[in-house]
Amino acid sequence: MASTTTLLEVQKTVLLLNKATDYTPKEVREALSFLYHVFWTDQSRTAKEATKHGLGNLFVKISKFMLTQKSEDFSMVVAVFWNYTDDCPELGCDLGRNRAIDYIISLLDGSAPETFKNKSTQDLFGLLSILHNSIRHDECSENRRIYRQAGAVELLKKWVHSSEMVLKVESLLVLAYITNEAESELLGKDDQAVTFLVDMLKKAVQSSDHNVDVKSSGFSAAEILKGLSHLVINDSNKKVVFKSGGVSTINRMLKSDFTAEEQCLATGTLWKLAFDDTVKQSGEIKESLRALKPLTTSDNHDLRTTSRSAIWQIRAQPSEDKHTGKKQEGQHIMISYNWTHQKLALALRDELERAGYRIWIDVDKMQDDILEAMAKAVNNSAAVLICMSQQYYESQSCRSEATYAYKKQKHVIPLLMEDNYKAEGWLDILIGTKLYYKVCSESQIRKNITDVIKAIGGRGKGTDDVDGPVSAQHAETTGAVPPAIESSVSSWSTERVQVWFEEIKLPQLKSSLDFFEGKDVESLYKDSCNDKSNAYRKTCEECGLKEIEIRRLTAALRKLFV
Known part of the structure; x- marks a missing residue:
C-alpha cells in the first residue's frame, strides 16, 4: 500500500512533468521512470493521485516531444498511461477532454505529424490498450462520441484483420464499445468478431487463472466478456453467441471458483441474451436458471441484483405475447x-x-x-x-x-x-x-x-395510492396528525438525503445533518407536524436556518410525505 510520503512524491512528480518543456534532462526521464515503477505499490491510489494533479494533461505534450526527438522513452510514456488508465476511469475521461484520444487515433492511422520510430508491436498494443481502458469503464461512456468523430471505427475495423493477434483482439475489444447497431452486426457477420471472442472466452474460462495468453500478453475472461456483452446488445449477435456455444461458457462463469466481478458480468450478459426468444427457450438457458438461483442470495449486492433480474427476464413471456397483456390505466x-x-x-x-x-x-x-x-x-x-x-x-x-x-x-x-x-x-x-x-x-x-x-394529456393525475417510490405529491394537510408516510423516503440512504438537501436549496443542512438517513427525515417531519416540545424549531435553529428557510424546509417535508 502506498504511503502518504509516496503519494506526495507522485504529486510532486506530476507537477514537475507539467512544468517541464524539455523532456531530455535526466531528472525528467527519472520522473517518468518513477511513475512507472511506483504504480505497482498501490495501483488504484497511485493512479488517482497522479490523475488528480494533472497526469491527463501530459500525454500529448510529452508524446509529441519524444516522437519529434525520436526518443526511445516514448515507450515509457505509453507504458505509464497504459497502466494508469487500467485502474483509473477518471484518467480515461481526462484523456478524452484533453484531446489525447484524438491524438492516439491520429498516431495509429498515421495522420499525426509525428510518427513512431519503429512502430513496434508493443507500442501499438500499448496505444490500443489505452484506448480500450479509456472506453471500457462505465464512467468513460462520454468518450464514445470522441472515438467515433476521430474515425476510430474505420481505423480499427482494418486492424481486426491484423496478423498480430494481440492487435486484432484489442481492436475488437475497443470496437465493441464504440460501434453502432449496424456496425456491430457487420462485425458479427462479415468479420466473425463475435465467434472469435467467444472462442477466446472459452480458452480464458478453461485456464486456471481465467486468462488467455496471446504472445506474452494476457486477456482476462472478464475483459473479454465485457466486450462481448456490448456486442450482444445487437439482437443478431445474440444468436451468434448462442450458436457458438457462448451460453454454456458463460454458465461456467457462474460457478464458485469465479470472482463476484466475473459472476456479475456473466449474469448481466445472460440477462441481455434472454431478450432473444430462441436463447430463452434453449436447454442451455435452463442450465443458466439452475446456476443463477444460488446467486440470488449472495452477500454481494450487485451479484444478487443482476442474478434476480436475469431470472426475471428469462422467465418473461416470449415476444409473440406482446399484445396479449391486459391494458391497465394507472395513476x-x-x-x-x-x-x-x-x-x-x-x-x-x-x-x-x-x-x-x-x-x-x-x-x-x-x-x-x-x-x-x-x-x-x-x-x-x-x-x-x-x-x-x-x-x-x-x-x-x-x-x-x-x-x-x-x-x-x-x-x-x-x-x-x-x-x-x-x-x-x-x-x-x-x-x-x-x-x-x-x-x-x-x-x-x-x-x-x-x-x-x-x-x-389528463393521464397521471389520479388520487389513489400507488406502490413504489412515487415522488412528492402536491396535496395540503390541515390536521396536526401526520398522514401515512410514503414508505420509500424512510429507506433513503445518507447519500440520497444529501441530494434532497440540494434539491430543496438548503445545502447548509448537508454538513450539519450529514448523518441523516431516510428514517431521520421521517422523524423530522413528524416533529414538524406536532412540535409541542419545540424540538423541530430547535433543530432548525441549531442548523443555522433563518425563518424563511425553516418555512422552506417545512414545506419540503410536507411535499415529501403528504
Whole structure:
C-alpha cells in the first residue's frame, strides 16, 4: 500500500512533468521512470493521485516531444498511461477532454505529424490498450462520441484483420464499445468478431487463472466478456453467441471458483441474451436458471441484483405475447431513464409535478428485485416516458422497462435526452414512428414541457395510492396528525438525503445533518407536524436556518410525505 510520503512524491512528480518543456534532462526521464515503477505499490491510489494533479494533461505534450526527438522513452510514456488508465476511469475521461484520444487515433492511422520510430508491436498494443481502458469503464461512456468523430471505427475495423493477434483482439475489444447497431452486426457477420471472442472466452474460462495468453500478453475472461456483452446488445449477435456455444461458457462463469466481478458480468450478459426468444427457450438457458438461483442470495449486492433480474427476464413471456397483456390505466406517470441522465430526469420530474402530475421515478436505485419493482411501477402507470440516449439503448435494465411497458400496451411517450442521438435496434423498433420531444438540457425541458404535457394529456393525475417510490405529491394537510408516510423516503440512504438537501436549496443542512438517513427525515417531519416540545424549531435553529428557510424546509417535508 502506498504511503502518504509516496503519494506526495507522485504529486510532486506530476507537477514537475507539467512544468517541464524539455523532456531530455535526466531528472525528467527519472520522473517518468518513477511513475512507472511506483504504480505497482498501490495501483488504484497511485493512479488517482497522479490523475488528480494533472497526469491527463501530459500525454500529448510529452508524446509529441519524444516522437519529434525520436526518443526511445516514448515507450515509457505509453507504458505509464497504459497502466494508469487500467485502474483509473477518471484518467480515461481526462484523456478524452484533453484531446489525447484524438491524438492516439491520429498516431495509429498515421495522420499525426509525428510518427513512431519503429512502430513496434508493443507500442501499438500499448496505444490500443489505452484506448480500450479509456472506453471500457462505465464512467468513460462520454468518450464514445470522441472515438467515433476521430474515425476510430474505420481505423480499427482494418486492424481486426491484423496478423498480430494481440492487435486484432484489442481492436475488437475497443470496437465493441464504440460501434453502432449496424456496425456491430457487420462485425458479427462479415468479420466473425463475435465467434472469435467467444472462442477466446472459452480458452480464458478453461485456464486456471481465467486468462488467455496471446504472445506474452494476457486477456482476462472478464475483459473479454465485457466486450462481448456490448456486442450482444445487437439482437443478431445474440444468436451468434448462442450458436457458438457462448451460453454454456458463460454458465461456467457462474460457478464458485469465479470472482463476484466475473459472476456479475456473466449474469448481466445472460440477462441481455434472454431478450432473444430462441436463447430463452434453449436447454442451455435452463442450465443458466439452475446456476443463477444460488446467486440470488449472495452477500454481494450487485451479484444478487443482476442474478434476480436475469431470472426475471428469462422467465418473461416470449415476444409473440406482446399484445396479449391486459391494458391497465394507472395513476402515475413513470419516467424511464438511464442513471447517466439523472439530473435531467429530475428536472423533468419537477416540471411535471408543478403541472399537477403524479410521478414515479427511481431515484435511489431499486434494490434486489429491481424488475419486480419496475413491473409494478409499469402496471400502475398511466403513461411511460422513455428517455432515449445511447446509454438507455445499451442498458438491459432500461430495455426490460421499455419492452415490458410495450407488452402491457402502456401509453409510451419518447423523449430525446441526448443531443443528436438517433434510436437504433430494439429501441428504434419500439418507438416506431412516434413523435418524440427534445429534453437534452434543463432549458430545453422548460421550452418543450408544454408539448410534453399535451402528449400526456389528463393521464397521471389520479388520487389513489400507488406502490413504489412515487415522488412528492402536491396535496395540503390541515390536521396536526401526520398522514401515512410514503414508505420509500424512510429507506433513503445518507447519500440520497444529501441530494434532497440540494434539491430543496438548503445545502447548509448537508454538513450539519450529514448523518441523516431516510428514517431521520421521517422523524423530522413528524416533529414538524406536532412540535409541542419545540424540538423541530430547535433543530432548525441549531442548523443555522433563518425563518424563511425553516418555512422552506417545512414545506419540503410536507411535499415529501403528504
